[in-house]
Amino acid sequence: xxTRYFLAIALMVAVFVSSCKKDNYDAPEVDFNGRLVYxxxxxxxxxxxxxxELWQPGFGNNGAINVNVNxxxxxxxxxxxxxxxxxxxxxxxxxxxxxxxxxxQDTIQLNLNxxxxxxxxxxxxxxxxxxxxxxxxxxxxxxxxxxKIITDANAKNIESVSLYVNKTQFVDGSNNLATQTISGAxxxxxxxxxxxxxxxxxxxxxxxxxxxxxxxxxGVEDLIFTPVSKLxx
Amino acid sequence: xxxxxxxxSAVALLSFSQSCKKDSEFLNKQPTNTLxxxxxxxxxxxxxxxxxxxxxxxxxxxxVESWWLYxxxxxxxxxxxxxxxxxxxxxxxxxxxxxxxxxxxxxxxLFIKRGEESTSLSAADKNRFIAEARFIRAGVYFEMVKxxxxxxxxxxxxxxxxxxxxxxLQRARAKESEVYDFIISELxxxxxxxxxxxxxxxxxxxxxxxxxxxxxxxxxxxxAKYGASTPSVSLAGGEVGIPATMAQAYYKKSLDAAKEIIxxxxxxxxxxxxxxxxxFASLFTDKGNNTxxxxxxxxxxxxxxxxxxxxxxxxRSSAEEQQGGRLNPSLNLVQSFEKLDNTFASLPNVxxxxxxxxxxxxxxxxxxxxxxxxxxxxxxxxxxxGKTVDIWAGYQLAGGATVTGDNFxxxxxxxxxxxxxxxxxxxxxxxxxxxxxxxxxxxxxxxxLDPAAGSGQIGTRSEVWWVRYRYAEVLLNAAxxxxxxxxxxxxASYLKPVRDRAGLxxxxxxxxxxxxxxxxxxxxxLAFEGHELWDMKRWRLADKVWNGNSMSTADFTNASxxxxxxxxxxxxxxxxxxxxxxPGDPNHNKYIFKVVKPSRVTAAHRFRLGNYYSxxxxxxxxxxxxxxxxxxx
Numbered sequence: 067x068x069t070r071y072f073l074a075i076a077l078m079v080a081v082f083v084s085s086c087k088k089d090n091y092d093a094p095e096v097d098f099n100g101r102l103v104y105x106x107x108x109x110x111x112x113x114x115x116x117x118x119e120l121w122q123p124g125f126g127n128n129g130a131i132n133v134n135v136n137x138x139x140x141x142x143x144x145x146x147x148x149x150x151x152x153x154x155x156x157x158x159x160x161x162x163x164x165x166x167x168x169x170x171q172d173t174i175q176l177n178l179n180x181x182x183x184x185x186x187x188x189x190x191x192x193x194x195x196x197x198x199x200x201x202x203x204x205x206x207x208x209x210x211x212x213x214k215i216i217t218d219a220n221a222k223n224i225e226s227v228s229l230y231v232n233k234t235q236f237v238d239g240s241n242n243l244a245t246q247t248i249s250g251a252x253x254x255x256x257x258x259x260x261x262x263x264x265x266x267x268x269x270x271x272x273x274x275x276x277x278x279x280x281x282x283x284x285g286v287e288d289l290i291f292t293p294v295s296k297l298x299x
Numbered sequence: 300x301x302x303x304x305x306x307x308s309a310v311a312l313l314s315f316s317q318s319c320k321k322d323s324e325f326l327n328k329q330p331t332n333t334l335x336x337x338x339x340x341x342x343x344x345x346x347x348x349x350x351x352x353x354x355x356x357x358x359x360x361x362x363v364e365s366w367w368l369y370x371x372x373x374x375x376x377x378x379x380x381x382x383x384x385x386x387x388x389x390x391x392x393x394x395x396x397x398x399x400x401x402x403x404x405x406x407x408x409l410f411i412k413r414g415e416e417s418t419s420l421s422a423a424d425k426n427r428f429i430a431e432a433r434f435i436r437a438g439v440y441f442e443m444v445k446x447x448x449x450x451x452x453x454x455x456x457x458x459x460x461x462x463x464x465x466x467x468l469q470r471a472r473a474k475e476s477e478v479y480d481f482i483i484s485e486l487x488x489x490x491x492x493x494x495x496x497x498x499x500x501x502x503x504x505x506x507x508x509x510x511x512x513x514x515x516x517x518x519x520x521x522x523a524k525y526g527a528s529t530p531s532v533s534l535a536g537g538e539v540g541i542p543a544t545m546a547q548a549y550y551k552k553s554l555d556a557a558k559e560i561i562x563x564x565x566x567x568x569x570x571x572x573x574x575x576x577x578x579f580a581s582l583f584t585d586k587g588n589n590t591x592x593x594x595x596x597x598x599x600x601x602x603x604x605x606x607x608x609x610x611x612x613x614x615r616s617s618a619e620e621q622q623g624g625r626l627n628p629s630l631n632l633v634q635s636f637e638k639l640d641n642t643f644a645s646l647p648n649v650x651x652x653x654x655x656x657x658x659x660x661x662x663x664x665x666x667x668x669x670x671x672x673x674x675x676x677x678x679x680x681x682x683x684x685g686k687t688v689d690i691w692a693g694y695q696l697a698g699g700a701t702v703t704g705d706n707f708x709x710x711x712x713x714x715x716x717x718x719x720x721x722x723x724x725x726x727x728x729x730x731x732x733x734x735x736x737x738x739x740x741x742x743x744x745x746x747x748l749d750p751a752a753g754s755g756q757i758g759t760r761s762e763v764w765w766v767r768y769r770y771a772e773v774l775l776n777a778a779x780x781x782x783x784x785x786x787x788x789x790x791a792s793y794l795k796p797v798r799d800r801a802g803l804x805x806x807x808x809x810x811x812x813x814x815x816x817x818x819x820x821x822x823x824x825l826a827f828e829g830h831e832l833w834d835m836k837r838w839r840l841a842d843k844v845w846n847g848n849s850m851s852t853a854d855f856t857n858a859s860x861x862x863x864x865x866x867x868x869x870x871x872x873x874x875x876x877x878x879x880x881x882p883g884d885p886n887h888n889k890y891i892f893k894v895v896k897p898s899r900v901t902a903a904h905r906f907r908l909g910n911y912y913s914x915x916x917x918x919x920x921x922x923x924x925x926x927x928x929x930x931x932x
Contacts, residue, residue: 128917157908158931239846285529285530
């Protein structure tokens with residue numbers, strides 16, 4: 067009887083140990099981190115709406131690895147070591163991605179051998195400068211300047227500028243409690259933009275809100291934002 | 300022993316010689332459970348059964364067999380436990396609605412090839428079959444081009460030669476305009492061969508070909524015209540996007556095709572019942588001599604071709620099963636039905652100053668509206684199958700508190716001031732927030748709901764057909780094409796019969812016809828018929844209507860932009876009736892209405908530019924590197 071148990075246990079051990087080795091592949095364990103930047107400044111976007119693709123050639127059929135950019139412009143991915151090509155698909159993000167001579171989206175070579183931190187330099191259509199957001203007397207006040215970065219034939223106009231207020235740290239067109247929007251036609255001076263919005267009642271009550279300014283560029287889907295400000299009142 | 304050996308060898312000899320003979324025959328034996336191609340093409344009835352399979356696979360996106368797809372675009376609310384997620388996703392996936400079915404195309408091409416090679420059928424049969432197959436093929440390409448943009452046009456049967464090099468089979472995507480041109484030319488080619496008779500409705504007819512041509516040309520024209528507003532939705536090779544210069548020619552083709560159907564005079568708008576709302580409802584359910592229907596997917600009871608739309612969506616209080624009520628039309632749609640004086644207005648639950656309005660009868664708030672409203676939607680207080688639906692959310696007390704329940708027709712005791720008895724506190728159809736099958740938007744769907752007894756039973760089901768093309772749409776196509784070609788008076792004359800049937804007897808004049816009017820008319824006439832997504836896409840309105848921004852009750856009370864083509868519709872709202880309870884008050888027992896957002900609606904739909912053309916799967920591109928990717932993805 068005892069020997070039988072021993073046998074059974076030995077068999078189980080043998081099966082488990084061997085199966086673990088045989089079945090499982092190593093998980094990807096190399097980190098690839100970074101931010102989207104323009105001259106060292108982070109590009110803030112809406113979470114889950116801007117992503118780039120990593121392609122690793124040489125393994126049969128191609129398939130892209132999608133990497134999402136978070137709302138502060140940062141990204142991170144767990145990958146295997148290897149050579150990748152990094153590309154933003156056409157019209158992604160509030161910026162202009164360079165094209166190659168064939169008119170297709172250009173790629174960046176990415177060689178991973180161990181974890182890597184790399185900022186991706188991009189050229190946005192506009193930058194939001196001097197963004198100041200404050201809360202006072204039940205209102206959120208915001209002011210900012212817009213600097214037109216791309217001024218050549220690819221230049222685009224402003225469609226609208228909005229101030230978004232939300233009770234959580236996710237603040238954008240889909241996630242907000244209150245907004246104030248200035249349409250592009252109503253903007254007289256790009257260097258002097260002011261917006262005010264009443265803080266709505268929040269259930270359960272909290273004494274802080276999050277706010278940021280987003281700029282919608284005509285013909286570009288993704289907005290560019292200021293960093294999220296937490297306002298206590 | 301010897302005897303035994305003899306016997307054995309004899310047996311062996313016999314069996315071997317037997318089996319040898321049989322084996323060779325066996326390999327040449329004709330199967331008894333399938334018919335060979337040659338045998339099939341000797342008999343028109345057998346070919347018809349092959350044709351039936353091709354018709355059965357004809358693609359639609361939304362259909363009566365898939366009620367839930369209507370709720371993805373805020374035409375309706377999904378009042379069913381497993382479908383609330385449809386109101387909780389912000390974005391549509393890039394691969395939503397993709398369609399790439401070259402297996403089907405190959406089957407059609409094979410059918411055409413075999414038809415052309417066959418010699419036993421009569422010329423009339425043969426020509427009709429081939430014309431029908433080409434009609435179906437045009438329909439499949441239409442479905443592909445509206446979802447994916449330009450696709451490879453394959454009109455012959457491709458055979459692989461096993462050489463190890465498949466590159467000669469890899470075709471590049473055609474331009475979007477070339478696919479539309481192909482569809483139009485195919486339909487022009489077959490329209491004269493197909494029968495020109497209004498009673499041919501589930502098979503291709505001349506009018507079906509022309510109706511498809513009219514719609515396809517209209518789509519191409521509007522993509523050419525309105526694509527200019529979304530310049531990033533295009534590809535340099537023209538696989539996506541049509542030059543604006545081609546718009547007028549396509550509009551003309553659309554108008555010409557529509558005019559040909561009108562001139563043939565075989566079809567009329569359904570007008571059998573003087574009660575216009577009842578008439579509009581039975582337009583979809585009356586299959587006897589209904590000369591409005593041009594091309595349908597037909598169903599038949601007591602076969603496996605019956606559907607459960609009525610089971611899924613019948614009013615819960617009078618349901619023939621313990622279910623129903625899943626598809627609840629949204630207030631977004633309901634309020635867009637205009638008033639009889641051709642103006643738009645929110646349903647007046649409050650007056651201009653914001654004071655609550657009281658109604659003696661529950662249905663009074665909906666009076667004086669487009670008759671199609673009550674024909675499309677089961678309103679509180681209206682009837683289905685002779686039973687009045689019981690939609691009211693509870694009692695409103697004088698102090699502002701409400702008394703309501705959490706189950707169908709719940710009865711509570713001693714809940715109303717001055718009444719210790721048992722009272723029903725909520726309607727038998729709800730609405731109860733979060734209770735599936737209750738009218739969570741305050742409305743039930745009426746269009747396509749079968750009034751026949753037993754249609755709500757699982758054992759019987761319904762044979763109401765699914766309408767793909769009908770005469771009213773042809774008139775709307777003609778109106779839109781005329782308007783875009785600068786003939787507003789002509790557009791008004793095409794709209795007139797459609798609007799007359801809806802009880803909107805004050806005719807619009809040419810100067811009153813605007814783009815917004817055209818958009819509006821299609822929205823209300825063709826609601827729940829599978830047009831909404833494609834119309835919004837071709838007008839490039841989708842990213843404005845589903846813009847991802849939240850809505851508020853201000854969009855539904857005294858709203859001023861209801862007739863606007865760009866009016867946002869990202870979240871489903873509802874309108875709930877309450878009984879006012881205040882004995883002694885003149886308004887006691889009258890009805891008030893509240894605009895509500897069902898709590899299951901948590902996200903606002905957002906249609907991204909990359910949704911205009913669906914993502915082409917990477918494995919398709921891996922197999923055929925000539926396929927270029929769609930923009931914005």
